[in-house]
Amino acid sequence: MRTSRAQQPGGTPDGNGGGRQWARADATRRTLLAAALDVFADRGYADAGIAEIVERSGISVGSLYHHYGGKAGLYVALWEDLSAEQEATAARAVSDARKGGESDPIALFIAGARAYLRVCWERRVAARLFLGGEGPSGSALMRRSRGRHWIAQNTRLLRGPSADEPAGRPEQVLSLVLTSMIGEAGREIATAESEPEATEIIEEVCRILIRLAG
The missing domain is CATH 1.10.10.60 (Homeodomain-like)
Structure with missing residues (x-):
């Protein structure tokens, strides 16, 4: 035929x-x-x-x-592109840490957080745009939805692979606090004056996250 x-x-x-x-x-x-x-x-x-x-x-x-x-579609596409890179980079960092023999949930969480924050600096022009909260109708809901997804992922990561029972309220609140802190830190990193300043903020945030998570 x-x-x-x-x-x-x-x-x-x-x-x-x-x-x-x-x-x-x-x-x-x-x-x-x-x-x-x-x-x-x-x-x-x-x-x-x-x-x-x-x-x-x-x-x-x-x-x-x-x-x-139109304009809204461009904004959403840019946001999805940045979000996908942040998520993929963080996931890759966690995977690499596991392959290197790391099994401690907090250490894995910190590896992902550090990678995410690094993207906030490397993609700072886009990060500043979205962290500012401006956007088309529905963009705030879009960001909240991704925020909930991100918190859920971090909750699972912090609990470790052996956790069988659903996360309790204290674990959920801890994940919420830590995830919110990372998001706010991303705003500061994206507006840093230089790479050394951004790196200093990233490392200080990671030190604080370790204390809170522990």
Whole structure:
């Protein structure tokens, strides 16, 4: 049976056309996000304009709406990108610590916290934008939802793999306090004047977290 172009890999007989098209679309999305972050950082979300994002990116307004649906979609995509990097970096740090032989729940928690806070410095332009709390309608709910998920993850990590019973109130409150502290520290780190200052804050926060968690 003859295979149509749409059924072939990549939409072309050699299978490369679809890959090139995807790469172009991905490059377009990345260019739009970079321009949006610059404009949001300069103007704030409320005062940022689609026209300026289009001008800085060099991408058409039609492409912007096609990929993101407007200013709110750009904001959400930037937030999801940063959140995913923070979460993946923290998870990788915990995994690496385990592979290195670490089994103490507090030490693993600190490894994840330190990695998360490091991303707050490395991605400080985006972190400042989101930690400021400004954004489109529904963004506060989005952040609260992720906060609850983050607290639940930290609760499981701090309890260790051998915990069978559901977390009690003291454990839940401890995780809430520690997670909230990390979030507030991220705000200070993102606004630090230099990398040495950011590193100093990160290490002091980790020392305090160890005392509280212990």
